[in-house]
Amino acid sequence: MVINSGKFEAKYARAIFKQLCSAVHYMHSERGVAHRDLKLDNIMIGKGNVIKIIDQGFVCPIEGERGTGFSNEFKGTKGYSCPEKLKRGHCHYSPVQDDLFALAVILFSLHLGVPPVTEEAVESDATYKYVCAGRMSYYWSLYQRTIRKKDPNFVLDMDFMDLMSQMLSYDPESRLSMVEILSHPWLSQGYTASDLELSQEIERRYQSI
Secondary structure: OHHHOOOOOHHHHHHHHHHHHHHHHHHHHHHOEEOOOOOHHHEEEOHHHOEEEOOOOOOEEOOOOOOOOOEOOOOOOHHHOOHHHOOOOOOOEOHHHHHHHHHHHHHHHHHHOOOOOOOOOOOOOOOHHHHHOOOHHHHHHHHHHHHHOOOOOOOOOHHHHHHHHHHOOOOHHHOOOHHHHHHOHHHHOOOOOOHHHHHHHHHHHHHHO
């Protein structure tokens, strides 16, 4: 699957992610539902490089099953789930927040080629525990070293780290809304690949699979 074929340069990651955000925003604002299982395996790039979200078997109203704005059902994939959905015996989360957290995992993986958690976003996770503890400088230094093993010249972008740090926050009240995500400098001011550039990159990846 092309979307899962290794890390994308920032300009391509932006182009894909902006489309994905648009699709998720449409689900939330127009259809009134949350996906709850957003992940790389459920994203397809169709004709004309149009992003398609598949496998909507866990969709639920954004208000949750009982109209409270929250859900108490675990549906989805652990590695992409928000921390509050992963609390053993205390699963209580906003379906919208869960989708936004999954978007953070997707963008992180798209651009860096590795996920932002070792297994899942819980306090005992080997890497996410540093996010929980507020040790973001150490968290990012771990990823810098990991990525440089394959790409010695790679340097983490400060705006990207800021965006991801806010989207991946352990506290749901501290995470960015969709509007705030799209207006963040990394997305709004960084160069985004044109349709032609993205098409050429996707074609190159298809040929290499």
